[in-house]
Amino acid sequence: MQGFIALALILGFVSPCLCTRMNVGTENAIYNVIQYGARGDGITDDLQAFVSAFSSACKAAGMSTLIIPAGKKYMVSKANFSGPCSARVLIQLEGQIVAPSRAASKSKLYWISVKYVNELTIDGNNKGGFHGGGRTWWQCPTCDRPKMLFFHSCNGLNVRNLRILNSPKSHVSVNMCNHSTFSHISINSAAASPNTDGFDISRSNNISIENSKIRSGDDCIAVNGGSFFINITRVTCGPGHGISIGSLGRNRLNDKVSDVHIRNCTFIGTTNGARIKTVPGGSGYARQITFEQIILSNVKNPIIIDQGYKISPTDTSVKVSSVTYRGFIGTSASKIAVNLNCSSPGCFNILLDQNNIVATQAGKKTSFFCRNAHGTVRNTFPNVSCLSS
Numbered sequence: 001m002q003g004f005i006a007l008a009l010i011l012g013f014v015s016p017c018l019c020t021r022m023n024v025g026t027e028n029a030i031y032n033v034i035q036y037g038a039r040g041d042g043i044t045d046d047l048q049a050f051v052s053a054f055s056s057a058c059k060a061a062g063m064s065t066l067i068i069p070a071g072k073k074y075m076v077s078k079a080n081f082s083g084p085c086s087a088r089v090l091i092q093l094e095g096q097i098v099a100p101s102r103a104a105s106k107s108k109l110y111w112i113s114v115k116y117v118n119e120l121t122i123d124g125n126n127k128g129g130f131h132g133g134g135r136t137w138w139q140c141p142t143c144d145r146p147k148m149l150f151f152h153s154c155n156g157l158n159v160r161n162l163r164i165l166n167s168p169k170s171h172v173s174v175n176m177c178n179h180s181t182f183s184h185i186s187i188n189s190a191a192a193s194p195n196t197d198g199f200d201i202s203r204s205n206n207i208s209i210e211n212s213k214i215r216s217g218d219d220c221i222a223v224n225g226g227s228f229f230i231n232i233t234r235v236t237c238g239p240g241h242g243i244s245i246g247s248l249g250r251n252r253l254n255d256k257v258s259d260v261h262i263r264n265c266t267f268i269g270t271t272n273g274a275r276i277k278t279v280p281g282g283s284g285y286a287r288q289i290t291f292e293q294i295i296l297s298n299v300k301n302p303i304i305i306d307q308g309y310k311i312s313p314t315d316t317s318v319k320v321s322s323v324t325y326r327g328f329i330g331t332s333a334s335k336i337a338v339n340l341n342c343s344s345p346g347c348f349n350i351l352l353d354q355n356n357i358v359a360t361q362a363g364k365k366t367s368f369f370c371r372n373a374h375g376t377v378r379n380t381f382p383n384v385s386c387l388s389s
Contacts, residue, residue: 027060027061027063028062028064029062029063029065029087030065030067031053031054031060031065032053032066032067033046033049033050033066033074034069035053036048036050036053036056038050038053038072040069040095041072041073041075045075045076045077046076047076050068050076050079051079053066054066054081054089058081058083058085058087060087062087063088063089063090064088065089065090065091065092066089066091066092067092067094068091068092068093069095070094070095070127070128071095072096073098074095074096075099075100076112077106078106078107078111079113080112080113080115081114081117082114082116082117083115083116083117083118085117085118085120088119088120088121089117089120089121090121090122090123091122091123092123092125093123093125093162094124094125094127095128096128096129096130097128097129098130099131099133099168101136102136102137102140102143102168108146109147109150110149110150110173111148111168112130112148113150113151113152114149115150115152115154116152117154118156120154120156120157121157121158121159121160122159122160123160123161124161124162124163125161126161128162129164129186130162130163130165131165131166132148132167132171133166134189135166135190137169138192145169145195146168147167147169147200148167148168148169149164149171149173151173151174151177152175152176152177153175153176154180155178155180156178156180157180157181157182158180159182160181160183161183161184161185162185163186164186166193167189167193167196169194169196170195170196170198170200170218171189171196171199171216172187172198172199172200174199174200174204174207175202175203175204176202176203176204178204178205180204180206180207181207181209181210182199182208182210183208183212184212185209185212186212186213187212187214188213188215189216191215191217191239192217193218194217194218195217196218197216197219197220197221197222198216198219198220198221198240199214199220199221199222201222201227201230202224202225202226202227203224203226203227204227204230205227206228206229206230207227207230208230208231208232208233209231209232209233210233210234210235211233211234212234212235214235215238215240217239218240219240219243220235220237220238220241220270221244222247223246223260224246224247224255225248225253225255225256225257226255226256226257227257227260228259229259229260230257230261231263232262232263233262233264233265234263235265236265237268238267238297239268239270240270241271241272242270242271242272242273242274242301243265243267243273244272244277245257245276245277245286246275246276246277246279247278247309248277248278248282248286249278249280249281249317249318250279250282251279252281252282253283254282254283254284255318256284256286257284257286257287258286258287260290261290261292262291262294264294265291265293265294265295266294266295266296267294267297268297268298269298269333270299270300271299271300271301272299272301272304273291273294273296273299273302273303273328274291274302274304274325275304275305276289276320276323277307278306278320279318280307280308281317282317282318283317284318285321286319286323287319287320287321289324290323290324290326291323291324291325291328292325292326294325294327294329294330295330296328296331296332296357297330297331298332298333299331299332300332301332302330302357303325303328303337303338303339303355303357304338304341305323305339305341305347305350307342307347308343319345320342320347320348321347321349323347323350323351324351324353325350325351325355326355327354328356328357329355329356329357330357330358331358331359332357332358332359332360332366335359335364335366336366336368337357337366337367338352338357338368338369338382338384339369340368340369340370340371340384340386340387341369342370342372342373344372345372346372346374347372347373347374348374348375350376351378352376352378352380353377353378353379355381356380356381357382358381365382366382368383368386369386373386373387374387374388375387375388
């Protein structure tokens with residue numbers, strides 16, 4: 001009994017120390033943009049309130065939460081949120097962040113940029129998001145239209161449950177980021193909006209885009225040079241130009257892309273489905289690319305390799321190899337459902353497996369085209385007999 005009492009007394013002194021140590025670095029400080037002066041009336045520029053609130057959250061110890069309350073529209077003229085941060089920051093974005101009018105815009109390259117912030121989470125809780133006011137910009141294709149969101153050198157990003165509307169140009173740019181996930185993102189712009197890619201990924205590794213819907217006037221997702229281990233899963237695309245690898249080799253660049261896995265995606269009324277596009281004169285490669293379990297509805301070019309993108313096909317040094325198209329099912333709006341237009345060095349190890357692409361219009365037949373394409377066809381309609389082994 002005396003031993004038990006002694007142990008209880010010891011724990012009584014030690015336990016508070018243990019608890020304190022366990023809590024060190026785990027405090028969650030709360031910062032609200034309203035407390036920093038944000039008006040949320042959709043007219044007043046709330047830029048300084050956002051920058052100040054983020055700066056405080058970034059400098060906190062342990063974890064911090066930046067709250068952007070629901071029920072308000074926050075006009076932000078142009079913002080750059082830059083790290084590194086000492087805290088792991090969660091941004092609860094439940095309000096709407098809106099861009100200024102084109103006449104009042106201060107942005108040329110990007111409207112909102114996030115740079116050098118690791119382990120950042122942005123959660124819209126299916127309420128919040130960004131409105132770029134793109135319709136006034138689309139009427140001026142020669143203007144310096146800003147891209148909407150730019151993530152640069154951010155590792156461990158988790159961006160989820162956001163609504164992103166009407167960017168003047170591309171919606172989300174991911175550059176030099178690693179081990180990051182974008183999920184449950186809704187992107188919506190008109191089919192005729194110019195250059196409004198949903199996602200542009202470049203020089204990034206281990207990026208996942210999943211459970212999202214993208215409506216745009218250009219590529220739903222473009223995977224550009226220097227990108228490896230990209231996973232795109234359960235994405236619905238349309239309208240738009242499909243999911244593209246490239247374009248690669250533009251301006252004679254050496255562009256390399258590999259280990260891209262696109263699975264369980266749906267294309268509705270898009271101009272392309274699964275596309276690889278390279279520009280003559282460039283160099284590099286696109287390899288270990290897999291498109292599988294794809295649903296097509298009235299897609300103009302369901303499967304296309306275009307090695308003469310925007311230029312008449314000529315020899316190119318960008319090598320395309322080890323590309324798999326498996327489990328495509330649905331309808332093609334054009335006669336040519338499979339178009340493998342490779343340069344004279346050829347595309348190699350192309351696999352078409354268990355695909356069934358028929359014409360949208362009843363009574364019509366789908367066909368195929370090959371140029372310097374080498375690979376294997378199994379259980380595929382149309383048969384793509386021009387693919388040489």
